[in-house]
Amino acid sequence: MMRAPDVLQDEALRRISRAERLLMVASGKGGVGKSLISMALASTLSEMGRKVGLLDLDVHGPSIPQVFRSERLIKATKHGLEPLKIDGLELMSLGYIVRDSPVPLGGEDKMSLLKMMVALTDWSPLDYLVVDLPPGTGDEMILAIRALRRHPKSGTVLVTLPSRLSLSVVKRALDLLRDEGVRVLGIIENMAYIRCGGDIVRPFGSLDYSSLGADLLGSLPLDPAVEEALASGKPPHKASKEVMEAISAIASRIEVMM
Amino acid sequence: MHEWSLADAVVRSLLGFMASEGLSSIKEVEVTWGEILELDTGIFEQAFYELSKGTPLEGAKLVLKEEKAYFKCNSCGAEWDFKTADEILSREFEILEEPAGVKESPLHFLPDLARTLLRCPKCGSRDFDLISGKDLRVSKVVA
Numbered sequence: 001m002m003r004a005p006d007v008l009q010d011e012a013l014r015r016i017s018r019a020e021r022l023l024m025v026a027s028g029k030g031g032v033g034k035s036l037i038s039m040a041l042a043s044t045l046s047e048m049g050r051k052v053g054l055l056d057l058d059v060h061g062p063s064i065p066q067v068f069r070s071e072r073l074i075k076a077t078k079h080g081l082e083p084l085k086i087d088g089l090e091l092m093s094l095g096y097i098v099r100d101s102p103v104p105l106g107g108e109d110k111m112s113l114l115k116m117m118v119a120l121t122d123w124s125p126l127d128y129l130v131v132d133l134p135p136g137t138g139d140e141m142i143l144a145i146r147a148l149r150r151h152p153k154s155g156t157v158l159v160t161l162p163s164r165l166s167l168s169v170v171k172r173a174l175d176l177l178r179d180e181g182v183r184v185l186g187i188i189e190n191m192a193y194i195r196c197g198g199d200i201v202r203p204f205g206s207l208d209y210s211s212l213g214a215d216l217l218g219s220l221p222l223d224p225a226v227e228e229a230l231a232s233g234k235p236p237h238k239a240s241k242e243v244m245e246a247i248s249a250i251a252s253r254i255e256v257m258m
Numbered sequence: 259m260h261e262w263s264l265a266d267a268v269v270r271s272l273l274g275f276m277a278s279e280g281l282s283s284i285k286e287v288e289v290t291w292g293e294i295l296e297l298d299t300g301i302f303e304q305a306f307y308e309l310s311k312g313t314p315l316e317g318a319k320l321v322l323k324e325e326k327a328y329f330k331c332n333s334c335g336a337e338w339d340f341k342t343a344d345e346i347l348s349r350e351f352e353i354l355e356e357p358a359g360v361k362e363s364p365l366h367f368l369p370d371l372a373r374t375l376l377r378c379p380k381c382g383s384r385d386f387d388l389i390s391g392k393d394l395r396v397s398k399v400v401a
Contacts, residue, residue, distance in 0.1 A: 004396040005275040011267035073354040076367060080263040081353070097364045097371075098351050104373045104384055112392070113370035119267055120260065120367060 009146070012118035015080075016147040019053065019129035021258045022154035023185075024144050026177075028169030030135035033190040034159040035063035036226065037247075038132035040237035041157075044251040046088045050127040053083060055118070056093030057144070058134040059103050059110055065095035067230060080122035087235065092121045111139045118143070137176050148182045153258055155185040157217060162189045163204040171212055185257050186215035188250060191222035195242070218250040260367055261298055264394055265305035269315060272396065276314055281401050284318040288398035292391040293327040293340045294369040321398075327391025329372070333383035340391060348375045 016022060025038040035058070042054040056064040068086045074096050075082040083090040094103060094117065105113060123129065134140050148154045156177055160166045170187065177184050187209055194201045209216050221242055229239035237247045268289055276284065291297050299322050310316045327340035343365075351374075352361040365375050369392035373384045 004399060005271040007267050007271040007394060007396055010271040010274060014270060073352055073361070075354045075356050076260055076362070077356050078262040080260065081367065094371075097353065097368070098374050101351070101374050102384075103371065105370060109370050109388075113368055116368050116370065120263055122263070 008112070008115040008119045009143075012115045012143070013147050013150060015121060015123065016055075016118060016129060016131075017151050018123065019126040020153060021128045022131070022148060022151045023128055023254065023258070024131045024133055024148060024154070024156040025159060026133045026141065026144075026156055026173060027135050027159040028137075028173045029160070029166055032135075032159050032161050032166070033220075034135065035132050036067075036230075036236045037157075037159050037188055037190060037220070038130055039064060039067055039235070040243075040247045041251055041254070042089055042128070042130040043087065043235050043237050044247050045128050045130070045255070048251065048255070051124065052088075053090040053092070053123045053126045053129045055121070055129060055131045056091075056095065057114060057118075057131055057140045059094055059105060059113060059140070060134065062093045062095035064091060064093045064132065065099075067233075067236060069233065070096065076120075077122065080120040081117075082122055090123055090126070092117070092123075107139070111143065114140060114143055137173055141173075141176070145177070145180045145182055148177075149180060155183045155254070155258055157185050157188055157254070158214070159188045159190055161204055162192050162202070162207045162219070164207070167207060167212075170209075170214075174212055174214060184214060185254060186217035187212075188217050189219040192219035194222050217253050218246050220246050260295075261301040262305045264295075264297070265302050266309055268394070268396065269306060269309040269313070272315055272318075272399075273313055275396075275399070279401075282314060284315060284399055284401055286319045286321060286398070286400035287315075287396060288321040288323055290323045290325050290393065290395050290397040292325050292369060292393045294343075294365060294372075294388075294392050295394060296366045297322075299324075323397065325391050325393065328389045329376075329378075329386050330389055331378040331381060331383055331386040333385050334378060334381040336378055336380035336386075338379055342379055343372070343376055346376060346379050351375065 027034040046052040056062045083092040225240040372388045
């Protein structure tokens with residue numbers, strides 16, 4: 001017996017896959033700064049001359065509208081929902097539609113919402129679509145995996161704190177992605193160190209990721225300037241020279257790898 | 259206005275389906291659409307037939323089947339339909355339809371936002387289920 005096609009999933013995967021390169025930013029745990037890194041990478045790639053879209057797949061806690069702020073309404077045209085254009089980026093997030101209202105959803109309903117949102121989003125031709133995934137290995141990751149598997153130029157970066165407690169979570173996410181045939185570009189450590197005068201303090205110590213078979217793409221400091229940048233509406237990658245250089249180096253590595 | 263993008267999604271999905279199933283033509287396609295989507299069936303049909311032209315789907319008859327929306331509260335047991343939902347729908351959030359410049363509720367584009375945009379009309383809870391009437395799916399293909 002023939003199985004009817006899943007119209008919305010097919011269209012969601014097709015629309016995501018129209019971007020020349022697909023970069024997923026994931027993490028095993030919440031609170032590690034994944035969304036900030038997604039935004040910083042997207043902005044940096046854009047400043048490198050790439051046409052970049054940033055898709056926020058976090059249904060419950062979308063962060064992108066808190067940094068790339070806009071009071072404009074999302075527009076619907078014959079071709080679907082138009083992403084907002086801010087600071088040279090194309091942006092789509094549920095946060096632009098329902099602002100800070102709760103979205104109490106789980107399981108199939110959440111998957112259905114994500115499929116519909118992605119199926120309707122009408123991106124311009126993009127060099128990169130950066131996808132900010134919520135933490136963990138839930139529905140959003142599954143949808144992402146389906147898109148990544150079929151995209152010839154795709155990859156995932158995993159963001160983590162260099163804490164021993166995070167290592168097993170990173171391993172689980174890595175195992176899932178690899179089992180599903182998804183290319184993992186490497187790991188980005190966030191809040192890895194504090195610059196204190198002339199000294200560097202590593203509150204979590206240092207981790208060796210070689211046992212996981214993953215490259216460390218770069219480390220970012222725990223820098224109060226990032227929070228100050230957020231408060232003043234400044235893009236996070238421009239928080240300080242050190243953050244900017246670290247993100248630029250990571251973006252350049254990703255460019256070479258993809 | 260989302261009729262065109264949804265019809266495009268249906269056509270592309272069916273073309274992929276035909277290729278994977280080795281079908282050179284289809285006689286009839288039944289598409290079930292949820293009442294919440296508020297599809298203009300005339301526009302959807304026009305878009306479907308227009309987008310099918312010159313593809314292996316050309317000539318297929320489109321049958322549109324509406325699925326009524328039905329909500330049930332898990333807190334107090336109240337049940338309500340789309341008419342009631344539309345009356346109590348939060349107007350706090352909108353999507354701007356272009357080029358008409360009309361503001362619409364996001365619910366018609368993203369029905370799963372029901373718990374964000376609605377509350378039970380009897381007890382005010384967000385803990386309700388949208389039992390039916392939100393999907394867009396191919397429900398039957400006659401080869």
